Amino acid sequence: MKGYIGEFEELVLLTIAVLGDDAYGVLIKEDIENRSNRPISIGALHSTIARLEEKGFLKSFLGGATQERGGRRKRFYQLTHAGKSALHDIKNLRDELWKKSKANLALEL
Amino acid sequence: MNNFNHQPPRWIKRLFEWYCSPEVAEDLVGDMDEIFYQNVRSMSPFRAKLKYGLQSLTLLFSYAVRHRKKNFSTIPDSYHSFAMYQSYVKIAVRSLAKQKVFAVINIVCLAVGMSVGLMALSAWVDVLKVDNFHSAADRIFRITTMVDDKSERREFASSHAFLAEKLRAEATGLEEVVAINNEFVSEVVVSPSVTIPFRQGYYVTPNFLDVFNFPLLAGDKRTALVKPFSILLSQETAEKLYRDGQALGKVIEIKGLGQFEVTGIVATHPRSHFYFDVVTSLATREQLEQQDKIQRSLMSLEPVTSSYTYLLLDENANGQSLQKILKQSASQVMHANENKISLAYSLQPLADIPMSELNNEIGLSWGYMSLIIFFFLSFLVLLPACFNYANISVARALKRAKEIGLRKVSGGESRHIFLQMVMETVIISVISLSGAMLIFYGVRSQFLQMIVNGERTFSLEVTPFTFLIFLAFAILTGFIAGVIPASYFARLNPIQTLRNSSASGKLSKVSIRKGLIVVQFALSLVFILGVSIIVKQYRYALNFDHGFQKENILDVQLKDVNEKVFRSEIGKLSDVQSISMSSSIPGNWGASSEYMTLSNASDSLQIYQMFVDEHYIANLGITLLAGTSFPEGQLDEEHYIIVNETFLKRNSITSPHEALGKSFLFREKSMSIIGVVKDFHFLPLQEQIYPFMFRYNPKFFQFANLKLRSNDIDATLASIEASWNRLTEQKFEAQFLKHELDDSLVSYRSMVKIFGFLGLLAITISSLGLLAVVISSAESRIREMGIRKVFGASNTNMVMTMSRGFLKLIAIAIAIATPFTYFMFDSFFLKMYFYRASIGVPEIAGGIGFLLALVCLIIGTQTFRVARINPVDTLKYE
Numbered sequence: 010m011k012g013y014i015g016e017f018e019e020l021v022l023l024t025i026a027v028l029g030d031d032a033y034g035v036l037i038k039e040d041i042e043n044r045s046n047r048p049i050s051i052g053a054l055h056s057t058i059a060r061l062e063e064k065g066f067l068k069s070f071l072g073g074a075t076q077e078r079g080g081r082r083k084r085f086y087q088l089t090h091a092g093k094s095a096l097h098d099i100k101n102l103r104d105e106l107w108k109k110s111k112a113n114l115a116l117e118l
Numbered sequence: 119m120n121n122f123n124h125q126p127p128r129w130i131k132r133l134f135e136w137y138c139s140p141e142v143a144e145d146l147v148g149d150m151d152e153i154f155y156q157n158v159r160s161m162s163p164f165r166a167k168l169k170y171g172l173q174s175l176t177l178l179f180s181y182a183v184r185h186r187k188k189n190f191s192t193i194p195d196s197y198h199s200f201a202m203y204q205s206y207v208k209i210a211v212r213s214l215a216k217q218k219v220f221a222v223i224n225i226v227c228l229a230v231g232m233s234v235g236l237m238a239l240s241a242w243v244d245v246l247k248v249d250n251f252h253s254a255a256d257r258i259f260r261i262t263t264m265v266d267d268k269s270e271r272r273e274f275a276s277s278h279a280f281l282a283e284k285l286r287a288e289a290t291g292l293e294e295v296v297a298i299n300n301e302f303v304s305e306v307v308v309s310p311s312v313t314i315p316f317r318q319g320y321y322v323t324p325n326f327l328d329v330f331n332f333p334l335l336a337g338d339k340r341t342a343l344v345k346p347f348s349i350l351l352s353q354e355t356a357e358k359l360y361r362d363g364q365a366l367g368k369v370i371e372i373k374g375l376g377q378f379e380v381t382g383i384v385a386t387h388p389r390s391h392f393y394f395d396v397v398t399s400l401a402t403r404e405q406l407e408q409q410d411k412i413q414r415s416l417m418s419l420e421p422v423t424s425s426y427t428y429l430l431l432d433e434n435a436n437g438q439s440l441q442k443i444l445k446q447s448a449s450q451v452m453h454a455n456e457n458k459i460s461l462a463y464s465l466q467p468l469a470d471i472p473m474s475e476l477n478n479e480i481g482l483s484w485g486y487m488s489l490i491i492f493f494f495l496s497f498l499v500l501l502p503a504c505f506n507y508a509n510i511s512v513a514r515a516l517k518r519a520k521e522i523g524l525r526k527v528s529g530g531e532s533r534h535i536f537l538q539m540v541m542e543t544v545i546i547s548v549i550s551l552s553g554a555m556l557i558f559y560g561v562r563s564q565f566l567q568m569i570v571n572g573e574r575t576f577s578l579e580v581t582p583f584t585f586l587i588f589l590a591f592a593i594l595t596g597f598i599a600g601v602i603p604a605s606y607f608a609r610l611n612p613i614q615t616l617r618n619s620s621a622s623g624k625l626s627k628v629s630i631r632k633g634l635i636v637v638q639f640a641l642s643l644v645f646i647l648g649v650s651i652i653v654k655q656y657r658y659a660l661n662f663d664h665g666f667q668k669e670n671i672l673d674v675q676l677k678d679v680n681e682k683v684f685r686s687e688i689g690k691l692s693d694v695q696s697i698s699m700s701s702s703i704p705g706n707w708g709a710s711s712e713y714m715t716l717s718n719a720s721d722s723l724q725i726y727q728m729f730v731d732e733h734y735i736a737n738l739g740i741t742l743l744a745g746t747s748f749p750e751g752q753l754d755e756e757h758y759i760i761v762n763e764t765f766l767k768r769n770s771i772t773s774p775h776e777a778l779g780k781s782f783l784f785r786e787k788s789m790s791i792i793g794v795v796k797d798f799h800f801l802p803l804q805e806q807i808y809p810f811m812f813r814y815n816p817k818f819f820q821f822a823n824l825k826l827r828s829n830d831i832d833a834t835l836a837s838i839e840a841s842w843n844r845l846t847e848q849k850f851e852a853q854f855l856k857h858e859l860d861d862s863l864v865s866y867r868s869m870v871k872i873f874g875f876l877g878l879l880a881i882t883i884s885s886l887g888l889l890a891v892v893i894s895s896a897e898s899r900i901r902e903m904g905i906r907k908v909f910g911a912s913n914t915n916m917v918m919t920m921s922r923g924f925l926k927l928i929a930i931a932i933a934i935a936t937p938f939t940y941f942m943f944d945s946f947f948l949k950m951y952f953y954r955a956s957i958g959v960p961e962i963a964g965g966i967g968f969l970l971a972l973v974c975l976i977i978g979t980q981t982f983r984v985a986r987i988n989p990v991d992t993l994k995y996e
Binding site: 033034035038050051052053055056058059060063071075077078079081082083084 | 144145146147148149150151152153155172173175176177178179180181182183185186
């Protein structure tokens with residue numbers, strides 16, 4: 010497995026996967042904020058994205074000009090193959106751990 | 119929908135894009151904008167903007183931006199990175215450390231050059247702050263009067279008293295009208311024998327304190343001026359009258375005016391153009407006029423009055439009705455003056471008052487001319503310092519040319535090198551700022567003492583605000599000084615610099631540098647010669663023979679003592695040789711003048727006069743050419759005059775003896791000449807000797823002139839004062855004639871100080887500049903000198919070879935400066951003095967000698983140092 014993925018990085022990668030072709034900064038931020046119910050700063054988000062790009066899990070391209078951003082283009086993100094396989098790897102690891110620890114993790118109701 | 123009424127803060131966006139470069143940040147800025155427009159819909163615009171700022175801050179320092187910038191760094195436009203500036207600073211510090219001598223010379227030069235500028239700047243800041251503590255300062259105006267009496271147009275700060283009443287009744291758009299009269303000058307009677315005079319008092323309308331926010335230490339500002347005969351004291355005055363300053367509610371007596379109740383104490387306040395010790399109401403003045411205690415002048419329509427009118431305009435006033443009333447009133451006054459003058463009122467904003475130079479100013483005035491002269495002087499000192507820097511840097515170019523060449527070869531662009539060089543200069547000038555401030559602190563108090571009212575008009579304090587201005591000034595200076603060398607370096611051709619073609623260090627074709635040295639030394643010489651000429655004139659005036667005796671004459675103010683009583687009482691003292699009486703002090707401006715029609719001419723002649731007694735001429739040792747002094751004993755009526763030689767010349771009387779007994783009709787009285795004295799200087803030396811006469815009239819005696827013969831002046835003075843105290847309760851005030859005359863020369867002393875200080879600065883700057891140029895020129899000729907020495911040149915020989923070029927320049931400077939100074943002083947400065955010392959060879963030779971000695975010291979030490987070096991070492995050089 011190449012590269013270690015942190016919790017927030019995993020969240021970002023998965024959200025990009027969920028958003029599909031529409032994944033760009035603001036939408037990713039909103040999606041994460043809505044689902045996880047925690048405010049995140051745009052600086053933190055872009056830093057994480059930059060790291061993920063550096064690790065080769067993400068690739069990006071600029072979209073067309075948009076009116077609502079004063080003509081500024083959006084940068085869209087896509088998972089690379091390495092990104093997908095890294096997600097798979099971590100999911101496998103989790104599944105394995107869950108399976109083995111089920112007896113101890115039962116919530117007491 | 120999107121709310122486009124609110125935009126994200128532009129400056130944040132600019133800053134962000136500048137830092138990241140637009141190409142890198144496009145999508146990030148887009149993201150931020152989008153979030154902002156969303157936020158604006160759900161929260162207040164202010165919070166949205168705040169959020170925008172916070173977000174841009176988190177992004178600015180985020181890994182995302184750093185990462186992107188790193189990957190973008192191949193783009194040529196990313197030169198404004200922080201690292202670049204860091205490297206500039208580092209290089210600057212290193213190159214300063216490498217050339218310590220030159221760094222020190224540069225820093226000292228710039229510090230000296232900037233010091234006068236700092237003074238001018240802080241004076242300017244002081245003027246800006248005058249009267250800015252009134253809450254409605256921007257709506258306060260003063261009515262000024264332009265009077266044109268056909269021969270002269272003059273603008274007065276005063277205006278007519280009736281205006282206030284009229285404007286209050288008729289004009290619209292006025293919130294308040296404040297009328298002030300500044301004739302309230304008298305003394306506070308503390309006890310029957312002790313009075314304390316106050317310098318300036320105002321009669322004002324009660325709204326004075328509403329419009330002008332002078333803080334009250336005690337008292338209620340709403341009621342303080344309502345009742346007649348209530349008075350406000352300044353804190354200073356209150357402390358003078360009562361040691362604890364607790365004056366509120368006390369009743370004080372003002373000499374000749376009556377009892378006043380103290381209703382408030384005005385605290386020491388920020389600088390204002392008003393200047394008062396006491397304030398009372400105009401209603402008080404009206405009552406005083408009715409009681410005939412003061413002259414009626416309030417409703418006067420004379421062209422010039424002692425009344426002042428200030429207006430507080432409404433927030434949205436338009437001046438139309440105001441202008442109309444002012445025009446009407448002006449024609450009213452013109453009519454009252456039989457249309458001999460034309461007169462116009464205008465409005466002057468409060469903020470413009472300190473810088474304006476009007477006649478009849480109500481309090482303090484600053485004046486723009488003095489500030490302009492001040493700034494011009496500081497410019498005159500700063501400019502040579504800046505040129506010096508440029509000169510030295512370019513002279514040192516050889517040392518740095520290789521560095522620049524290498525930078526250029528490895529991709530440095532001209533503007534990078536320009537920026538680096540300017541940065542270096544700015545760093546030096548900011549370091550010099552500390553030195554300049556040291557000089558500033560050193561001379562500040564001296565400077566304040568030199569100007570009239572200095573302590574009151576200027577503080578020259580360094581507040582954080584002035585410090586910021588100083589800093590901006592230093593940076594600007596650095597920029598100006600750095601532009602020439604920086605653009606020189608930026609233009610350098612790397613191929614030539616790297617080919618090691620060494621430019622000659624001789625002062626050959628660099629004509630600008632030559633010219634600069636000439637100008638600097640010419641300027642220094644002007645100052646040196648100026649000081650020596652003024653000192654000579656000062657000495658001349660100090661030892662001038664006025665035609666009367668100055669030594670051992672004590673002038674005592676008679677005050678309320680009868681001169682006969684004085685004579686009999688003081689005459690008993692053994693140390694007092696003789697006593698005479700006079701109306702004024704000779705050699706001062708005290709002599710009054712009268713006009714007198716001559717028998718043989720239709721013109722009237724202005725004749726200066728002094729009233730003296732029969733002992734005066736002998737007592738002061740004035741030479742009597744013919745006739746006698748006034749006859750002994752009292753005369754009921756004036757019969758005789760004693761005149762001077764000039765009087766005879768004007769009346770075409772040839773010999774003194776011929777004049778005796780001649781009568782002149784004077785104010786319908788016939789007076790005959792009883793004596794003729796030799797011309798003596800009854801006016802200061804600025805003036806020539808005019809026709810003059812002594813008259814005898816005890817009514818006008820103000821001074822007793824005691825001739826003393828004593829070995830112990832202090833004891834004599836004490837005994838005179840003791841006798842005086844038996845005669846009256848008044849204070850004993852006396853001064854030696856010699857001291858009095860010397861004191862009138864105080865203007866020379868401050869002129870010597872100013873010239874001396876500026877001369878010192880100019881000499882320092884030009885000497886340091888010369889030193890640097892000589893050092894660098896000598897260093898670059900080390901090998902040449904080595905070869906000369908091998909061929910047998912002697913040390914003196916080589917010193918001469920190296921110095922010749924510089925000495926020529928100094929000679930040119932002397933040739934320019936000497937006639938210039940001579941002309942300037944002979945035809946302008948000394949014109950102010952009718953009796954003056956001639957400018958002689960000794961002063962000029964002395965000044966030139968001093969300059970030459972200095973120059974030879976600078977050049978000699980450096981060239982001799984190079985000449986002495988062992989040629990074995992120098993030829994091994996490199």
